[in-house]
Amino acid sequence: MEISDENFRVWTENTEVYFDGIFRLAGPDAYAPIHSMIVGLLHEGHKQVTFNLTGLEFLNSSGINLLAKLTIEARKMGELQLIVKGTNQYPWQAKSLPNLKKLHPLLDLRLA
């Protein structure tokens, strides 16, 4: 599964979701296909799912809202272990990703 544009690319490999590039999509409607793709993965019954954001240079506030919703979705699943891999290389990640941990304390946030 893959959704891409000239500036970004999001795709899944097994239970890992990769975000790459710059996301400046205009609002929730624009992010809906990505949302449904990843929600689909979350409901496939895996023990754990990883969001790999190490290649994600920029994410606008609507994108952050998407990540928050996906985190809340994962939190509802109970059994599912969600891992979020981020990087301190991009300041927005250090600033915004801890909020996901607040929304879902069992989330394994790995900022490297």
Next chain:
Amino acid sequence: MMDRISLKRSIKLGSFRAKFILVVGGAVLFDLLVSGGLALWNVQRLSRDATLEVGQGLEAASQDYIRTYADSTAAQVSLLLRQVHNDVGTLAGVLQAQIDDPERNLDVGAAIARTSPDSVRLVYDQKGNWSQNVPGSVSVVSVWGYLLKPDHSPRPDVEADIQTSAVLDLVAPSLLQHGSSKLQMYYIGSKERPIFRTAPYTDQAQTFDRLYPGHNDANFWNFFFPGLYESWQSWAANMNSRPVADDITQTAPYTDAITGKLIVSFFHPLWTADRRDVAGAAGADITLDQLAETVENVKVAQSGFGFLAMSDGNVVAINRTGEETLGLRSASDTSGTGVTGLERSLKGSSQPEIAKMALDREQGIQHLLLERNGQKVPYIVIVKKLPATNLWSSGPVRQEAMSLVLAVPEREIDASLYAAQAKISEATNRIVLYQILAIAMSLAIVTIAVLAASKRITSGISALANAARRIQTKDYSVRVAIASKDEVGEAGEAFNRMAEEISFHTENLEQLVEERTAQIEDAKEEISTLNAQLQRENRRLGTELAVAERIQLMVLPLHQELDELQALEIAAYMRPAEEVGGDYYDVLKSGNRLKIGIGDVAGHGLESGVLMLMVQSVARALQEAGNVDAVKFLTDLNSALFKNIVRTKIDKHLTLAFLDYDGKEMILSGQHEEVIVIRTNGEIERIDTMDLGIPIGLQADISQFIRTRRIAFEQGDLILLHTDGVTEAENDAGELFGIDRLCVEALRTKNESADKVVSEIVAALMHFIGSQKIHDDITLLAVRHR
């Protein structure tokens, strides 16, 4: 259906095929002609060179051969003459020795007279008036009437001579037998007693009488060889006066009185013992045949011949072929001057070129044209002078060098050359013929090939052209069948598809027009609908954005409100982006408490504006309800917003922070951008708000995440609040304005009024942005402690 073009159909000039044939054929023809021409030219040149080379070689060889032949023939003739000279010399030597020793001479003469009486015993002939010994002796001795006494016996001095001359009987037979082939050898006495003794024995005097009547009435020497004796006498006086330093004297050919044959005589004068006078002569005759034999044997090629000639052109020896070829006429010289000479001069030759020859001058090889059977035939003639000799020919003795001449028809001597040339020429002609045949064959093959190939290559194109013509005449049923798997084949296929389409389109044109018209009408209607929709949508969007912008701006605090504040000096700036973000700021006053809020709704458009409006309304309501606990304030606000978000399905959240001021303390709560505090001493404090809350509208209860923080806020201190529209504004280079630049600008303007601070920072920000698009709402608040 394919229009078949028959091969028999003539190739039209100007057609592609004709041009193709012309180009290819022309190229090949040119190539063939050039290469063929070159080959022919080379063969011809080779043949010419070979002929020349062979010709020169053979000519040189032939000339060398003729020269050698002439040399060897001349050597043979010289050898023959030398032999005769030697024999004569030997005989003369014996006789001279006898003369020089008179005593022995007499003794030997007496002895021979005793042993061979027939040699000296004479019989007088009444009729001829001469005496001669009888046959049976080795030699004949004739004594002429004027040497006899009246009793017909010889004079005493003559008698002595008859006896002494008999010594010839001892020498001559062996010389005749062993030396060169000679007719006869003889002794002739001096002018005083010219007896004539000759070996072998013949009827000598009788022959003389028959051939030379009257010879007996004159002195022998004067009659037969006038001038000869006197020449010798002058030699006796001065040996240096001899024309050639040799005693041997040769006569010109003449008719021999004894044998009647044409002969040449070789005399050797005998001298008196004191060498002051002539004492007779020893002699030998050879027939011309003998001399001629040598030259007659000359046989060069088929009709080559040789001849011996005197310097005056008189031919001494020649064979029949030569005589006929030269057209010589023999004439006996009957002028009465001595012996009958033979006149067979080249000057009388019927060949003008021969008649002109001057033998005493010419040497070496000449090319002459001789007539044979009415045709001019080129001859190679070589003249070779023999060693000079003393010659008598009526008159004083003179020097004479005979010439040996060889004449060979050039055609015969060059026969091998001609054969070689003929062979070369034949070979050349054969090669040329083969070459021409090869060229012709190649041309034929190429022509056939070009015609065939051109047919193959161009038949497709012709078919296409024909079919195209038929299409022109509106016959759309035409199709081509081109088998070749090349571009022409592809063109054929494409043509067929086109023809099919054309025919289909033509046949279905009306229907098609109707269908198309209907389609166009449908499309037009659709377009109109879409257009209307678009217009509506545009209007809606435009309206929506305008509404959103109005909502956003309409709830902002009025300038007047801010100016009325006592404790704090507050200036604010907000600039919505083109698409209208959801920036929020507010200053809520309730009694002596102030609540300053700043926030940012995710996304753009009307919904963001509506959400922001809700936030403002809820915040105002909570403030009015006397809610002073910052944590509870945010928790309640979130709770209300969350429920409204669920209801309105506005799938958005926002960051939101508040500053609570009660005149003494400044309390910060909620998660938003960093808060910048600039102290009067120039210190800058950046306060991170991440741990003070969580975005609003993500979950129902956020109480556990809210924290508060007290900010020291003294007189003159300046607090800057901003949304990410400020820090994430981009310039042309794609750089972000960033918090650091914001701090630098704030520090630069820290002593200004709050209004000035805001306007200066905004001016710097706008300068930074330049012509770049403003992505997000820009909101900036400056709060100064009065």
